[in-house]
Amino acid sequence: MTFAPCLLAAALAACSSGSGSREPGRLAEPTPRLVVVLCVDQLIPEQLERLAPWLDGGLGRFVNQGRSFRAAALDYSRSETGPGHATLGSGLLPRHHGISANGMLDREAGELVECTTDPTVLTLAPGGVLTEPVAGGSSACNLLREGLAEHLRARWPASRAVSIAGKPRAAILLAGRAPRWALWWDRRAGGFTSSSAYGERLPDWVLAWNAGWAATASGRDWECSFKGDLDGSGTAPDERAGEAIIGAGVTFPRVAPRLPLEPQAIEFQRLAGFVSATPLLDRFVIDLALEAIASQELGADADVDLLALGLSACDKIGHRAGPYSREVTDTVLRLDDELGRLFALLDERLGPAGWIAALASDHGVMELPEALVERGVATRRLHVNETRRALAAAREALGERYAGLFFGLRSGGDGLILDEKQTSAAGVDLAEVRELARDAYLAAADYVEDGYTFDELASSGPPRDAFETLARNCFRPEHEVDIVLRFKPWIVRDCRFGTDHGSPYPYDRRIVLSFLGPGFVAGTSWERASPTDLVPTLLERLGLPAPADLDGSALD
Template identity: 45%
Template structure:
């Protein structure tokens, strides 16, 4: 049996309780905000995106947070009801929406990967065969690199650089899609972690050699990462703050370390690294480089490179406004394995809070309080571990590959029974695609086939709704009144030429997973509810319950910089009266 819940009713069910807003005085009554000079454009904009962060974490851990996260959330202008307004809540769309002011239906990054209807296959959102990887040793000799060429809207960075070519933009993350979506095209710079050789890398889209300060940073990370032991930084029991008990069913082991502290990064052996066997040396280095991403050290490294950029590029030092964009990815990797209420994520957030606090202090020192504007948000939330939800009586479930295999077989048979043709369907966890050549050869109407599939899709016990390409592209009206708000979210995640034939809306708390860890990517409140907070003289400190979204960041910041968007956008200026959205020209 399937059912459809109206959006609001469902949100209320899924939403975790948020404590009522209260203004907490900072330690010693100290005010971090600079003097109120709203008429002066900021010398530097700092965009901080935490990969996988739900606002509840900032509220429940508040007694232990006194660094950068706390400064944004409790001393800035913080929007307590911020929600993403599209269905496919993943890293690429989250970062692109925050930097372009647009929905995925306009900026084109509908998912970390998407189905390309022209090529008839899935494409990673940053793949670009016309560019090469760029590391400390220079451009790679072969292979494709990463670039923003699939982004079809203008980023904040692009807007800044178009208005003033003397502005500088630097973007850094452990993930290429995060760094690139925040930067947009060159002459901005984007760097990300090299999971093979370690250190930060880029692509030839951004230049022929890495910036000197990145090259220099890359020479020193190995010593700091090798044999690094991760033990909790907190001494007291975190469970009174809402952290779950440690070592829960459903946690995904970190290799040989299992699911219990301490975790330890591999120890580099200088002899193996220097040995004549180059392949063995490369594998040895990769064993460390590939794991850094899943440790809190990844975020510390990201902030170190951001701090190096601040000095090397003299950001915020002249009248040409600059942008420094930082995406903290480690929380996502740790959260996928252990869940948002784990000891591991708790510790990771406390460490991020400390490191971000030091970074904001550095901005005050180098740029000056009140001369920079900061934004904190997340690219998406996350589902609690299904096993923990089940223990609380919530009907969470994992749907594994065996089950989706059986499901794909059932849809294939339904098509054959109705139209007499056996199509080879592909299921990617979100929905189905048909082989375009097979459809053409069948001589059958593709829209009719999609309708048959969508109807058959509803027979699964974990599927709430299924939308055809025609419904997603706005060519067909939703099947029922209750589907209107849901379809609106799914249309916001649909882009012409990058859409499956049929897209599923699974029930709430359904995880497409093989049995361990957790994820995000759904249209439900636990994945769409995000923190959003601003720091700077133009932003009156305090909590706001006004509707807000990360797509509002660009239109809120541009007026402070005296700039207008380079094209149509979907967000609104949170400091101004609401405006009507610009219709999408499909």
């Protein structure tokens, strides 16, 4: 870690008194009382560069005063939200923390399951539409290792941790297995909710906030906050080919539902859905974060607390309109304001030296395919019928080789799945079946570059190429598909509008990674950096030892 030279005198004083320094030559800072971890879903580094002149809020503070790692990228293949948040929150690769994909195959049941689904817990009632808990919910049940909240609590047993996000997997996985509360926006019930993994009933400060959101959102149309003064920002014209509908159309304003005097449940749900599709989602996360800081007294004493926030609007809007759309530009500018509001409150309550923050994203994203075609990039949208044809060819090849046997080959996640019970009952070599299916599929699918069998990914032998290394870093034997497909670059699967991420290519693996606060020297590093470095960097800043087996290391 690099320390601010202006703090040299104070640090030397600490060294000479024999306390505060962690190792010779290292200068110590006072320990902050609150750590804020921000994950902006789908925020690509270019957003902060192209919009830098207009960022004067919280994002602007990271740009101008933060220590930013401009070459940060995922060092694993599945550029998805679940693995991204779990990696940032644990300092470990997916193969070690266990969240290998958003939808993970339960090999026992043969089904793909959302990575935070937990049938043993209840979803708590946020009030309003839903006043009683309902069966089935979300938890960190699949997270195998400790996260930042647990590291803090090991050193400061009274440390408090609260995690709030627009999506359950973001809130749950960013703060690890033991936040006091993980809270997420529930678009069906309206309001922030949680599960019985964290408590039997939502705390009063959440219920009180939930009682007021609808009045704030009702009739709050989404207007574009800038009017033609963003020349040179790289924002594309509105109404581009390939944009998907947000609200009721592809242009501003997006008209918000208006609640009648005596609203029905369906009207609340429509409004909650509107919140979920617009920058109101981030605003509400920040609103609730301010409540958490006040009611939980985060940072109020010497036990270091954690506030983890998942800002999901950039992803939800970016998927539909593309990363260079007016919609995403507006979302980033509004988030800058919201984070400015948060940081002003932290400065006021804790003092500028009382808190540190990390800003990261969980994955990148691809530009709209239609816009890339205009630039001469060979890209296209893959139709589900194409994958059906390749699947049929692979089944036919299996049928010819293993006459009379049926392996139940199907698409799932980013690959192909075999019915394991049938293959083992048939007494055949499963590795051979996988190889044959992979080769036949590749021969029939011009949109796939390569495929890696379960057995190749499980092997400790030399990888075939760099992509196999990235795929091995996501390998969990109990959750892996039988054949992981590497699609060709710039292929968007199964969506007629909007764009996507999830590939192992650099455009999906680039992320934002930046640290702010006393002890972090402003500037940009182009050294290699990984999302696994976030936790060890923060631990080092706090003077805490990092577990020896973390995949990341403290950044300078």
